[in-house]
Amino acid sequence: MAKVKTVFRCSVCGGTSPRWVGRCPSCAEWNSLVEELGSPSGDREHAATTQAVPIGEVDLQAWHSVPTGVPEVDRVLGGGLVAGSVTLLGGEPGVGKSTLLLQVAAAMTRGERRVLYVSAEESVQQVRLRAERLGTITPTLWLAAETAVPAVVAQVAAVSPDCLIIDSLHTLHHPDSASAPGSVTQVRECAAALVREAKARALATILVGHVTKDGALAGPRVVEHLVDTVLSFEGERHHALRALRVVKHRFGSTDRLGMFEMTGAGLGAVPDPSRLFLADRRAGVPGSVVVPMLDGHRPLLVEIQALVGPNGQAPAPRRAAQGVDRGRLSTVVAVLEQRVGAPLGRADVYASAIGGVRVCEPGADLAVALAIMSSLAGEPVPSEVVVCGEIGLGGELRQVNQCERRLAEAARLGFTAAIVPRHAPDPPPGLHALRATTVGEAIALAGIPLP
Incomplete structure (x- = not known):
């Protein structure tokens, strides 16, 4: 033995x-x-499971994407799900993963496909109640409450679905492993078994994964290597906006972004997020600046707001940021103090990206700086102006990547002027470029008096 x-x-x-x-x-x-x-020691003989063929004779027709019926999900996946692919969807508890997958399942069944939804956390009655609220009850959407992988495989054999949804991977267990559900061994063994089943049946499979306190997928990293696609569903608990991002995708690009809005009827697609972000913006308010940013491959217009107030009796001034990188905020404040002479050393500075989005790229540096100076001087930046540029430690302005796409989005929404670095590319028709070499010049172009 x-x-x-x-x-x-x-x-x-x-x-x-x-x-x-x-x-x-x-x-x-x-x-x-x-x-x-560990595995039993000893030598084993293995036979080839597939026949090798010349690379030019590999049939690609079996690996084309099939639309899910949810436009924002199809945008992220580059067209839809591939037969035999395994997708791992991660997100914080309560962000709406189950809601999204129920809507995806219902949309796929309306296209005359059969979907098996296996709930390992909730009963079928709980899932049905949610489906009634979302209006996703269809004849070809099948439900099962199973926690053992062999039982899930038996359900697949009985239903013969076109798509399998497992909610969630970390609550499954494999009887061949003595470890507890959610342990490293169980998660790895369950994922490997489901991947083998998906490849053998050419079954598109979606697995829901838990996340850690840091926002990373729980379990061993080997699970992410086993699957074909890793998606991240993100959103603030107190905001309605949700973002679907691609972390890994073997069938396409990883720079796509899908936007959703949580409503009482479920998740609604947001085809024009820039217009949504700016819908409630008030013109003529000091401390408000619009920045064209890139999230993945998608241009977005986001409002940056800043507020400068007296420090009071606190031993050190506060630098608070919401949706803006706090380290970059501190750097921008230091540059404004040293290179422009702004009296911020004894002032509290607050900066926020409105709409529940995170603006962490260097291209927002100039917008944060102008918002701070606008609030300090009490002078608003013209409402028809967008701002884009990275600030160096010397106070110089640097170009950002894909500036043309950013400015094209601003022109589409009716903005007529853009404050950009001097060597930035020419803007599209209808948008006038106000070019600056330093942050001080940009402040002057925005009509804000220098200290």
Whole structure:
């Protein structure tokens, strides 16, 4: 009888060690090794499972994308789901993953496809109540409440679906493994078994994954390597906006972005997020500036607001940011103090990106700077002006990538002027470029008096 060894596997990278150590030898993570049973030792013979063919004779027709029926999801996936592909969807609890997948399932069944929705966390009655609220009850949407992988495979054999949805991977267990559900071993074994089933049946499969406190997918990294696509569903709990991003995609690009709005009837697509972000903007208010940013491959117009107030009796001035990178905010404030002479050393500075989005790219530096100076001087930036540029430590303005696409989005929404670095490309027709070399020149072009 083959001897079974005990190994210690890293919960982060999946690497193994013959004994427990405090730090993983593969990824250098601390206290991440978990004991599990290893594979029986001994030599085995393996036969080829497929026939090798010349690369030019590989049939591509079986790997074309099939639309899901939800436009924003199809945008992110580059057309839809591929037969036999496995997609891992991650997101924080309550962000709307189950709601999104129920709407995807219903849209696919309206296209005369059969979908099997396996709930490992909720009963079928709970799922049906949500489906009634969302209006997603269709004859070819099948429900099952299973927590064991062999039972899920049996349901697949009985229903013969075109798409399988598992909610969620971390609550499944495989009887061949003695570990508890959600452990490193169970998550890896369950994912591997479902991937094998998807490839064998050419079954498009979507797995829901839990996330850690840091927002990363829970479980070993080997799960992300097993699947074909990794999606991240993001959103603030107190905002209605949701963003669907691609972290990994073997069938297309990873720079696409899908936008949704959470309503009482479920998730609604937001085909024009820029117009939504600016819908409630008040013109003529000091401290408000619009920046054209890029999120993935999609241009967005976002309002940046800033407020400068007296420090009071606090020992140090506050630098608070919401939706704006706090480190870049501190850098911009320091540049304004040293290069422009702005009296911000004893003032509290607050900066926010309106709409629940995160603006972390360098292209928003100039917008943050002008919003701060506008609030400090009490002078509004003209409402028809957008601002785009990165600020160096010397106060110089630098170009940002794909400036043409950013300015084209601004022109589409009716903006007539843009403050940009001197060597930025020419804007589209209808948009006038106001070019500046330094942040001081940009402040003057915006009509804000220098200190």
